[in-house]
Amino acid sequence: MSASRDATQGQASRQKRWSRIAERGSMWGMRFTVWCYRSLGRPVGVVLVHAIVAYFFFTDRPGRRASLAYLRRVDATPAGRAALGRRPGLWASFLHYRAFGLSILDRLAIWAERTQDFAYAVEGNEICDRLAAEGRGGIVLGAHLGSFDALRLLAERQHRIVHALMFTEHAQRINTIFRELSPDVELHVIESDSQSIWSTFRIRECVRRGELVSILSDRVDPDDRGRTSRVPFLGGTVELPRAPFLLASLLACPVLLMLACRTGPGHYDVFTELLTDGTAVGPEEREKIASELLTAYAQRLEHYCMKYPYQWFNFFDYWGDEASS
Amino acid sequence: MHAANEIFDWVADVLKQQFQIREEFLRPDARLVDDLDLDSVDAIDLSIRLEEKTGLSFKEEDLKAIETIQDIVDFVHERL
Numbered sequence: 001m002s003a004s005r006d007a008t009q010g011q012a013s014r015q016k017r018w019s020r021i022a023e024r025g026s027m028w029g030m031r032f033t034v035w036c037y038r039s040l041g042r043p044v045g046v047v048l049v050h051a052i053v054a055y056f057f058f059t060d061r062p063g064r065r066a067s068l069a070y071l072r073r074v075d076a077t078p079a080g081r082a083a084l085g086r087r088p089g090l091w092a093s094f095l096h097y098r099a100f101g102l103s104i105l106d107r108l109a110i111w112a113e114r115t116q117d118f119a120y121a122v123e124g125n126e127i128c129d130r131l132a133a134e135g136r137g138g139i140v141l142g143a144h145l146g147s148f149d150a151l152r153l154l155a156e157r158q159h160r161i162v163h164a165l166m167f168t169e170h171a172q173r174i175n176t177i178f179r180e181l182s183p184d185v186e187l188h189v190i191e192s193d194s195q196s197i198w199s200t201f202r203i204r205e206c207v208r209r210g211e212l213v214s215i216l217s218d219r220v221d222p223d224d225r226g227r228t229s230r231v232p233f234l235g236g237t238v239e240l241p242r243a244p245f246l247l248a249s250l251l252a253c254p255v256l257l258m259l260a261c262r263t264g265p266g267h268y269d270v271f272t273e274l275l276t277d278g279t280a281v282g283p284e285e286r287e288k289i290a291s292e293l294l295t296a297y298a299q300r301l302e303h304y305c306m307k308y309p310y311q312w313f314n315f316f317d318y319w320g321d322e323a324s325s
Numbered sequence: 326m327h328a329a330n331e332i333f334d335w336v337a338d339v340l341k342q343q344f345q346i347r348e349e350f351l352r353p354d355a356r357l358v359d360d361l362d363l364d365s366v367d368a369i370d371l372s373i374r375l376e377e378k379t380g381l382s383f384k385e386e387d388l389k390a391i392e393t394i395q396d397i398v399d400f401v402h403e404r405l
Contacts, residue, residue, distance in 0.1 A: 192365070196365075197357065197358055197368040198368055199385065200365040200366065201369065201383070201385035227364070243364075243366050246370075250366070250370055251369075283343065
């Protein structure tokens with residue numbers, strides 16, 4: 001007996017298929033790359049990443065189609081075309097895959113080597129400084145655009161606590177590798193327990209302690225169970241999860257967008273934007289606030305996609321074009 | 326809102342009005358997840374409404390054992 005919502009189809013199932021493939025590949029690939037990276041050094045790691053990227057590029061047809069579909073949408077805007085620097089063809093798509101591979105390599109550098117060699121150009125840091133001075137926590141909306149681990153390293157340097165909310169088994173498995181690599185590092189991971197509807201209280205407790213909780217909000221999770229909205233994004237509409245935005249409006253806390261986009265070896269541009277300062281609103285206003293946040297998030301994400309087109313790491317049918325055709 | 330039946334009526338009303346759950350599901354033994362299909366966002370939403378209504382403050386440890394509407398009623402009733 002079920003009283004209301006149906007399970008989410010659409011983006012969640014498309015993403016799940018891609019996740020299974022990516023997970024299978026990334027698990028063995030990452031373990032092997034870690035071994036090479038540690039034993040033979042970064043230059044060998046870079047060569048190996050190119051080989052792995054080439055393998056995936058030539059064998060992952062759905063991913064390649066998704067990459068091209070995304071690059072064409074970016075290319076349809078003047079700013080996006082300028083940032084792409086080339087036609088959205090196979091070479092651009094390969095560079096897209098390569099950017100993903102290099103970001104994984106940077107993750108390994110962060111976790112395996114505890115590197116301090118990363119250089120950051122930071123915009124909007126004063127927002128975090130102000131919140132810290134006021135003792136206020138907040139929700140950080142992230143995306144599969146750039147590198148969360150680069151952000152995490154920066155937060156560590158700045159002595160800020162940023163918890164990562166993990167929804168999926170996929171993310172947990174990947175993180176198992178990182179735990180193996182750096183057993184001494186405190187992960188600050190909040191694992192969303194699908195068996196307990198009360199686990200969301202952990203987020204509220206962190207925010208109340210003045211800490212930040214980051215949620216990757218650009219993919220629909222199977223646990224979202226129909227709680228999604230379609231919003232304009234890069235010339236079409238996409239299905240995004242409503243839960244992070246509803247949660248933010250319920251907690252009435254500051255909501256930030258934070259992204260770290262790779263600009264070269266060991267170099268990242270970091271952006272922090274305040275989407276809302278978190279004014280408390282009545283229950284009847286919360287849905288409206290959540291919708292506004294969701295739209296603002298998608299607009300800013302679009303802006304950064306056009307600025308850093310190769311940093312978008314959603315290699316599946318994001319717009320549902322193939323599903324609908 | 327101190328009597329158990331008042332708490333039940335209030336919770337049932339919120340579930341009906343705000344969560345669009347049909348009245349026939351709103352029995353004391355209705356399970357929040359399996360019968361009413363509530364998720365973690367609903368749970369925190371309902372808890373915040375309860376906190377605003379009663380002045381109580383809830384923590385995850387307090388709520389872990391709650392499975393049914395009656396559990397909510399008992400939980401709040403004991404603390405008021």
